[in-house]
Amino acid sequence: MKFVVYRENFINSIEHPIFKEQCRDYFANTQFRRDLFVRGKNTLTPLQIREKLRKISFVLLTAPEHIPTTIQGSLGQFNLIQEIYKPIGEYFQKNNYAPVTLAEIENNIPELNYNQISNALTILCHLNITQPCFNEPTDLILKQLQDFNLYTLEQASFHPNYQVLANPYSGIGITTDHFSQLSYPAHFIDKLKSAKQFAEYVHKNLLNLNLLVLNEKGELVKDKAESLKIIQKKRKILSIPTKLKLHKH
Incomplete structure (x- = not known):
C-alpha cells in the first residue's frame, strides 16, 4: 500500500502531461493505452455521452x-458490488x-441508476465478460461467421491451435479454450443430451489427439472412468451462450 501511495504521489508531481502518462505506463507495465491512442477523438458533453450510451447494446459472454x-x-483488489452486478447478469x-x-x-432494473449500470458494463467489458454490439447482423454476416466458427470447431478435433470464435453481434472475437471447442459441437451439432454421452464424445476426441485430462492436483489422468467423471464435472461449469448457433451444411 505504501508503494501505491508513493507511486501516485510521484506521478501527480509530474507536470509534463506526456511524461506523466509514460511514467504511469512504466509503473503499471502497460503496453497499450486505449484511452490515449484514439483517432479522431470528439469531445462530447456528459449529456451527449449519456444519450449515446443508452442506445448501445451489450451482450453477456458467460453465465x-x-x-x-x-x-x-x-x-x-476491488470488490464487485453484488447488489449491482448480480441483477444485471440475471x-x-x-x-x-x-x-x-x-x-x-x-428501465427493467429500477433499483439501479444510470451511473451504476454504465460503470458496471464498462468494467465487464474490460474483463471481456460483456461486449458492445452493433445492430442485428444480416443473414449474410450470420452465415459467414457460422461457417467460420463451424470450421474452427471442426479443426479442434485435429489440433488445439485456434483459440478464438467470431461473435457476429459484437464483431469481436471470443476467446475459447480447446475443451470448449470440443464441447460446443457435442451440444449444438450432435445434440447430445446426457452427461455420459457428452463425456464420451469429448474423451474420444482427446484420445485421438493423444491428450489426457488433469485432475484437481494437476496430474494427468489415464484411467477412463476417472477421466469421464472429470469431463462431466467440467461440463457443469461450462458456459454455453445460447445465441451461438451452429449447423452442418
Whole structure:
C-alpha cells in the first residue's frame, strides 16, 4: 500500500502531461493505452455521452454465476458490488443472453441508476465478460461467421491451435479454450443430451489427439472412468451462450 501511495504521489508531481502518462505506463507495465491512442477523438458533453450510451447494446459472454466477485487492478483488489452486478447478469440471462441496451437494463432494473449500470458494463467489458454490439447482423454476416466458427470447431478435433470464435453481434472475437471447442459441437451439432454421452464424445476426441485430462492436483489422468467423471464435472461449469448457433451444411 505504501508503494501505491508513493507511486501516485510521484506521478501527480509530474507536470509534463506526456511524461506523466509514460511514467504511469512504466509503473503499471502497460503496453497499450486505449484511452490515449484514439483517432479522431470528439469531445462530447456528459449529456451527449449519456444519450449515446443508452442506445448501445451489450451482450453477456458467460453465465451470471461465472462473473467474478473481485478484480485485481493496478491499485490492488476491488470488490464487485453484488447488489449491482448480480441483477444485471440475471437480466441478461432472463433475456436468453440476447443483446440488450443500457436503457433497457435501466428501465427493467429500477433499483439501479444510470451511473451504476454504465460503470458496471464498462468494467465487464474490460474483463471481456460483456461486449458492445452493433445492430442485428444480416443473414449474410450470420452465415459467414457460422461457417467460420463451424470450421474452427471442426479443426479442434485435429489440433488445439485456434483459440478464438467470431461473435457476429459484437464483431469481436471470443476467446475459447480447446475443451470448449470440443464441447460446443457435442451440444449444438450432435445434440447430445446426457452427461455420459457428452463425456464420451469429448474423451474420444482427446484420445485421438493423444491428450489426457488433469485432475484437481494437476496430474494427468489415464484411467477412463476417472477421466469421464472429470469431463462431466467440467461440463457443469461450462458456459454455453445460447445465441451461438451452429449447423452442418
